[in-house]
Amino acid sequence: MATVLNGGVHGISNFALLQTYKSRFEELTETERKKDELIMELLRQNEQLSGLLERYEDDLEREKSYARLSQKEIRDLKTQFGDAEDKLNSYPYIQVLIDGDGMLFHLDLLKKKKEGGSEAAELLLSEIRDLVRSNREDLCIKGDFEIRALVFANLDGLSKALVKSNILKQGDLQQFFMGFTQRLEHLNFIDVGYGKEMADSKIRGEFLFHLKDPRCRLILFGGGHDNGYAPFLKTCTATNPNYPIWLLEGPPMAREIASMNLPSQKLHDLFSKDSQNEITNGSPISAPAILTPTTSSLNGHVNGSNGGSVTYDSPQKFSYASAAISAPPGLIRPTSIHYNSSPTLETSKTITISGSGTSTSSNNPPRGIQHTMVPFADAERVNYIKNLSPRACNNFYLRGACYQQPCPYSHKYKLSNEDVKTLKYIIERSKPCQQLKKRGFCEDEKCYYGHQCPFRTNAEAATDGRCSNFYCRFCQDDE
Numbered sequence: 001m002a003t004v005l006n007g008g009v010h011g012i013s014n015f016a017l018l019q020t021y022k023s024r025f026e027e028l029t030e031t032e033r034k035k036d037e038l039i040m041e042l043l044r045q046n047e048q049l050s051g052l053l054e055r056y057e058d059d060l061e062r063e064k065s066y067a068r069l070s071q072k073e074i075r076d077l078k079t080q081f082g083d084a085e086d087k088l089n090s091y092p093y094i095q096v097l098i099d100g101d102g103m104l105f106h107l108d109l110l111k112k113k114k115e116g117g118s119e120a121a122e123l124l125l126s127e128i129r130d131l132v133r134s135n136r137e138d139l140c141i142k143g144d145f146e147i148r149a150l151v152f153a154n155l156d157g158l159s160k161a162l163v164k165s166n167i168l169k170q171g172d173l174q175q176f177f178m179g180f181t182q183r184l185e186h187l188n189f190i191d192v193g194y195g196k197e198m199a200d201s202k203i204r205g206e207f208l209f210h211l212k213d214p215r216c217r218l219i220l221f222g223g224g225h226d227n228g229y230a231p232f233l234k235t236c237t238a239t240n241p242n243y244p245i246w247l248l249e250g251p252p253m254a255r256e257i258a259s260m261n262l263p264s265q266k267l268h269d270l271f272s273k274d275s276q277n278e279i280t281n282g283s284p285i286s287a288p289a290i291l292t293p294t295t296s297s298l299n300g301h302v303n304g305s306n307g308g309s310v311t312y313d314s315p316q317k318f319s320y321a322s323a324a325i326s327a328p329p330g331l332i333r334p335t336s337i338h339y340n341s342s343p344t345l346e347t348s349k350t351i352t353i354s355g356s357g358t359s360t361s362s363n364n365p366p367r368g369i370q371h372t373m374v375p376f377a378d379a380e381r382v383n384y385i386k387n388l389s390p391r392a393c394n395n396f397y398l399r400g401a402c403y404q405q406p407c408p409y410s411h412k413y414k415l416s417n418e419d420v421k422t423l424k425y426i427i428e429r430s431k432p433c434q435q436l437k438k439r440g441f442c443e444d445e446k447c448y449y450g451h452q453c454p455f456r457t458n459a460e461a462a463t464d465g466r467c468s469n470f471y472c473r474f475c476q477d478d479e
Contacts, residue, residue, distance in 0.1 A: 092139075093146035093186075094128055095210045096248075098222035099199050099229075100153030100189070103250045104272045104279060105176070107403075110162070113172050117179025120270060121187050124149060127267040128220065139217045139244065148186040150206060151177070152199040155191040161276065166404040204232055211240055220265065222248040225275055228439060230256035237262070251275040254443060277435060277444045279403055369443055371433075371451040374425040381422045388413065398424055398448040429454045432474045450474060 109116035109123075128147050132139060159173040177189040192198035203223060210216040223229050224247040236245060237260065247253070247264040250271035272279060385392065393409035395402040397420050402411065415423070433449040436442045442451060453474035455467045467475050 090143060091146065092141050092215050092217045093148055094132060094218045094220065095206070095216050096124070096128065096147065096149035096220045096222070097203050097206055098149065098151045098248070099203060099226060100151045101158060101199050102225045102276055103222045103248070104158075104274075104276055106269055106272050107167060107279070109270075110168060110173065110176050113175035114179035117176040117181070118183045119179075120176075121149075121180050121183035123270045124187070124267065125184070127270065131265055132218070141217055145217070146186060149188070151180070151189045152192050152202045153189070154194055154198070155189075157194060158276070162279075165279070166406070166408070167279065200226075200228060203229075207232070207236060211236065211243060218244045218246065220246050220248055222250060222271070224248070224253045224257045224264070225251040226439075227254035227256045227441075227443065230254065230260070233257065233260060233262070275444065277447060369441075369445055369447075371428075371442065371447065373428055373450075373452065373454070374421050377422045377425040378418075381418065382426060385419060385422050385426060392423060394423065394427060394448065398427075399446050424448050 104110070105116075105120050109120045112119065125147055132141060132145060136142070155174065155177065159168070159170070162168040162173060163170050180187060181189050190202065192202055203221075207219065207221075210219055221229075221233075233245070236243075245262060247257070247262050248271065249264050249266040251274060253264075388410070390408065390410045392413050392415065393402050393407055393411050395404070396407070396409070396411045397413075397415055413419075427448050428450040431449050433442050433447055433451050435444065435447070436449075436451055453467050453472060455472065455474070
């Protein structure tokens with residue numbers, strides 16, 4: 001026993017053995033400490049992860065809630081979109097815009113007054129319905145559609161022009177548009193009154209409004225006769241290249257608008273083929289009826305109405321001595337005057353009248369046709385034409401035909417080329433062209449009214465283009 005204690009175990013001293021146990025215990029203690037630290041670290045990480053998990057679970061629930069709300073909103077929006085799309089498809093419309101000052105309804109309809117207005121409304125709707133039904137796919141129209149029409153015009157001015165030309169009686173045009181407007185709720189006539197381009201500005205405003213309306217599938221425009229619409233139409237087609245704008249056929253298309261190659265549609269027996277000027281002044285609906293001298297002799301003879309003859313001494317010189325038997329009763333022709341007393345005037349190639357009375361040089365010519373005045377006329381021939389009774393019909397002799405039935409003027413005179421030139425000489429110095437004064441240009445090739453002031457001096461023409469006469473109907477604007 002003493003040996004074990006003193007000698008240790010396996011020959012190891014007790015001290016050394018204790019040191020070994022102590023060392024092993026310390027190692028074991030360190031291991032336990034590290035184990036505890038690891039457990040504590042795992043517990044802390046678990047606590048953190050548990051917090052993150054709880055937060056993520058909250059976020060997930062919130063996102064699920066948002067997703068459910070979003071899906072509901074999407075379903076609601078789809079329903080609303082479908083309803084809106086159904087409404088758009090259910091209520092498409094065609095808009096018709098007509099400049100009634102220049103694009104007149106057929107005269108046969110106008111003469112029927114209120115009944116003609118109702119008939120015109122029915123024809124307009126019928127023609128457009130057929131047009132749309134044959135172009136449903138292009139116009140994106142599946143079901144029913146509406147037709148709306150607006151006609152803009154100066155009712156009083158247009159009525160006076162037609163009454164003065166013996167085409168209609170006082171109040172007939174008002175009755176016509178009353179029948180047109182009362183026939184259906186979406187067909188309306190708007191009286192724009194007097195004023196330059198009042199109808200134009202109204203039509204432009206309606207154009208811009210309907211271009212923005214997705215329900216409007218087509219604009220039918222009745223104003224292609226007026227070049228003044230060309231810049232506006234070009235802007236509309238440039239900014240809305242896929243929007244259908246079609247022209248209604250009536251009077252001849254203005255050159256600038258015709259060059260745009262827009263689709264056009266003819267509505268049969270609804271609009272007149274002639275402009276207001278041609279209708280009220282006499283349109284060339286038949287071959288020209290101007291009679292010219294025969295060339296059977298050097299002097300040239302034209303048969304008189306009573307079997308006599310009118311003799312010309314030369315193409316420019318004229319004698320009425322031998323023509324007395326064909327004169328109207330009571331007409332006295334001077335026979336001793338043989339001179340050209342009228343001065344030679346400037347032609348419209350130098351100075352023309354605009355709507356405001358200002359002058360325009362040849363370097364920057366105005367729009368429209370440049371009419372040239374008859375430069376001079378024989379004084380005796382002027383007196384002869386002025387004293388004809390009844391007066392010679394301007395439309396018949398200068399345009400070739402007359403719309404007025406019955407016409408208060410005569411178509412029976414045998415006027416030569418020089419007589420016709422003298423008639424034009426007289427008219428263009430007494431009556432200014434109203435289209436020129438209104439719009440600043442005239443596009444009627446056969447217009448025989450005045451297109452420049454015959455009274456102004458060269459000095460006045462070089463300044464503001466107006467003559468010194470404050471009451472001059474050529475230079476002063478109409479009230």
